[in-house]
Amino acid sequence: MTDTTAGAERLRRWRMVLGGGEADGTGWVPGGRDAAMDGALAALYGGPGAGRGDRAERSAGLGGSAPHAARWLGDIRTYFPTTVVQVMQRDAIERLGLSALLLEPEMLEAVEPDVHLVATLLSLHKAMPDTTRETARAVVRRVVGRLEERLAARTDAAVRGALDRSARTSRPRHADIDWNRTIRANLKNYLPEHRTVVPERLVGYGRAARSVRKEIVLCVDQSGSMAPSVVHACVFGAVLASMRAVATRLVVFDTAVVDLTEQLDDPVDALFAAQLGGGTDINRALAYCQSRITRPADTVVVLISDLHEGGIRDGMIRRVAAMKAAGVEFVALLALSDEGAPAYDHAHAAALAALGAPAFACTPDLFPEVMAAALEKRPLPIPPPST
Structure with a gap:
């Protein structure tokens, strides 16, 4: 590549980043495919003269029309890779208020399904008209199917291997x-x-070892910030429930507690039975889980929460201590997603660590190994903190 060509490419990239207008200073005018890409970006992040990061100056270029927004979603899927499309969709929903448009089937048919879109649909499902509900379920099922395809075999192998090793003499x-x-x-x-x-x-x-069936309790915070974790937990719950070697219970909570164990035959049903948002009462949820434990020494409880407790703060820690003293293997995950740890209550995390239950963020790919270690009562594979 010549110096002239390299210089033109640098100007092009800067122009696409800065968004045009007098402020960009490049003097480069996009054409053809670049012009179409720039138009798609401007519709979301602002027109000429508005910096990409300047949210206060942006213009809501997608308007309130579902057909218009659906065409825009089709454009970005043409011009950008899937990972970028998912970020832009998320930004459009959050910044331009497109949630209401997702209640229309033509919009749902145009989106690129991902975990965040599923979380948004779950938060809207009670407001959905009948004409949209089945389309929404189809979108959610596509995402759940991809997750099961990615995670089921690994989870099955890890858990069965752990049970095999723990039973061996x-x-x-x-x-x-x-x-x-x-x-x-x-x-x-x-x-x-x-x-x-x-x-x-x-x-x-x-x-004796062969006759004992291990029990797993997934206790999942369904407050808004934990939405991706709820999606992954329902998928893992369904995978674990399909294994006859373990008995699996799925409990979701905000200030109320809902036992979704009966819905685990279909993780999509479990997801639509969840209610994202609301407050948080971890102590109440753990009390429910504790009341369902019959063989503590053969039980693993996985609490998935950012630990921001709205209930009895000291009660939550005392309840975990009581379960561990009875022989329960307790695992605390700050998140079950690919995005790292959210904002969390550091004091509660430290208190759990002092009880021998360190709290850490876990990716879906690591979760099978975490479960295997918990079932074997060996040290958990805690990832190093991100820098």
């Missing part, structure tokens, strides 16, 4: 010997002259 009775694993574990002791393996180490399953 090296001193089994004869009837409980797992001969396949025993042979594999002792291949180094093969005696060719006798054509046999000397089993120095026996591997098997204890009868």
Whole structure:
């Protein structure tokens, strides 16, 4: 690339960033595809003379027309990659008040589905007309299907492996010997002259261990800031509920507590049964979960919350301490999403850490490993804090 070409490309990029008008100082005029891209950006972030970051000066170029907005959504899907489209959709909903337009089917058919769009639709679903409701469910199902495809096999393998290892014993009775694993574990002791393996180490399953079914309780804060976590938790709840080796309960809460366990056959049903927004009463939710625990030593409770407690603050910590003292494995996740930790209550996080339940943000990809570690009662794979 020549210096002249490189210089023109730099001017082009600066012009696309600054948005045109006298203030950009580039003197470069977009044409063709660049002009169309610039128009799509200007409709959302402001027309000529308004800096991209200047929200006060922006112009709401998408108007109040669903067909107009739907055409704009189609344009940005043409000109930008999916990850950028999702960010622009989110900005359009938040900055230009397009939530109401999502109640119209033609808008929903034009959007790029993602977790944030699902959260928005869930917050609007009670206001949806019947003509939009099925379209919204189809959009949510597409996102849930993608998440299940991405996460189900990994979760199944990690959890089954953890249960397998925790049930395994090296001193089994004869009837409980797992001969396949025993042979594999002792291949180094093969005696060719006798054509046999000397089993120095026996591997098997204890009868009691095989009969005990582990219990998992997902207790999920459904306040507005936790919306992506609710989506992922419902997907994981459905995956875990499909495994006969564990009994899974899904509880969502704000100031009220809702048990969605019966909806776990279909995570879309569970999501539409949730009510995003509202206050937060963690103590009340944990009290409900605690009342449903019958075998503490075989139970893992996963609290997914930013820990901003609106209920009895000291009561929440005392309840966690009581569960842990009874033998419950307790995991505290500040978020279950790809976006890192939200703003959270540092004092409560420190109090939980002092009880041996460190609170940390967890990505969906890491969650299967966290569950496996909790089921085996070994140290959790806590990610390093982001810098």
